[in-house]
Amino acid sequence: MALGRSKEKARQHAWYKHVDFHEIDLLGNSSGFMPLPGSRLMHLAWSDLTDFRSLSHLETSLPSNYRFIKHMVEHGVQTVLVAGTCLEYGHLCGPIRPETDPQPVLPYAAAKNMLHQQLQHLQHQQNFLLKWVRLFYMYGSGQNPRSVLAQLDAAIDRGDSTFRMSGGEQLRDYLPVEDVAAGLVKQLESPGQGPSHVCSSTPISIRRLVEERIRQHGVKMELELGYYPYPDYEPMAFWGANNKE
């Protein structure tokens, strides 16, 4: 069963005919939907991801997502997996383990972290398993058109000879979106609780990421390194580590 804001949009995907799709807007009244008893919820919804600084994350998304998840566990959902974000760690550098205390800077990251805390308090009154899975960076089908690799792909498609980017020295944790999806399913099916990561655990510089992509496409393109400044809300180098490593 899949839930989403737009049946229209869902219909364009190949998977649509294989699932029982329900159109739901979390920001509206979602209390009409009744889950199957004992079912598991994988919660990947969030709004306004084009503006991490919007107060709507705290004022609107936080209470509406909490309300929806509470409604689901009150009506029989027994396992809840929610996608957290590596941005919850704020300016922390280096390898980060999932038990690390978040220090979010952006309203988006703060709202995600508050949702996590609120759901932990809810667990004292409702019996359900909570898996908070922080995602790092990803690329592939459906990626944010403002992301560096989406912009690079567009430049390659246009046949550009140069590509403007940041200094490119920043170290990040990237996974193909298919690996992220497989990681989420694995976490949903594992018996454990608590915060965890879906990550590569291997830092890569944005410069090398871009160079490898260009090489894969077999094109020639010059990098205009340092054209854009580094974003001020991200540390220069951070990547995921897992509990058991």
Added chain:
Amino acid sequence: MALGRSKEKARQHAWYKHVDFHEIDLLGNSSGFMPLPGSRLMHLAWSDLTDFRSLSHLETSLPSNYRFIKHMVEHGVQTVLVAGTCLEYGHLCGPIRPETDPQPVLPYAAAKNMLHQQLQHLQHQQNFLLKWVRLFYMYGSGQNPRSVLAQLDAAIDRGDSTFRMSGGEQLRDYLPVEDVAAGLVKQLESPGQGPSHVCSSTPISIRRLVEERIRQHGVKMELELGYYPYPDYEPMAFWGANNKE
């Protein structure tokens, strides 16, 4: 100007005739009230203080208090002082400085801490001064009838010969309510921002606090120490420290 939930209740106080009182329920629609431009808000309101574990702190009090304060700063309030709580520190022991990262355990304390964070995010969009003043323990007129000193006073009034209490070894930071009020006014009038404390900075055991109170009343009363267990949500020993000490 004073705002409160009940005009009826406010009328019973001597100060009522000296202030311009407005009846407002923050849990309802408080957007009709318009503050004086450039005025200062001392926010001491909160609900359900008889149950620190209620989810209403997170689900109802947090969004409604945030909404009210946002409305006030959008309509001209330039300085906002909000009463935080020493419970925001969770299980931390010893002297605690106000810049310490909160680690709240109770839904009440978590909601206060989230309100603090949400107001800091709001400051990026609205220009106002925020003073987050964490209060410790207090006693005096109007105190919570479930507090140890209120119960002791009731026992003294009844002429009881024994008083049942916890082990009494726990160390706390207590101030008379008049000193708390003076401390709040002082903080409101100071130029600074950021988290601060109104506290005595001197730890006292609950046992000694009770013994001194009995002595002041000039009565004889035996303490049944250890009758009640220590509360599980408070550390054995914590008290306030101030930045400048």
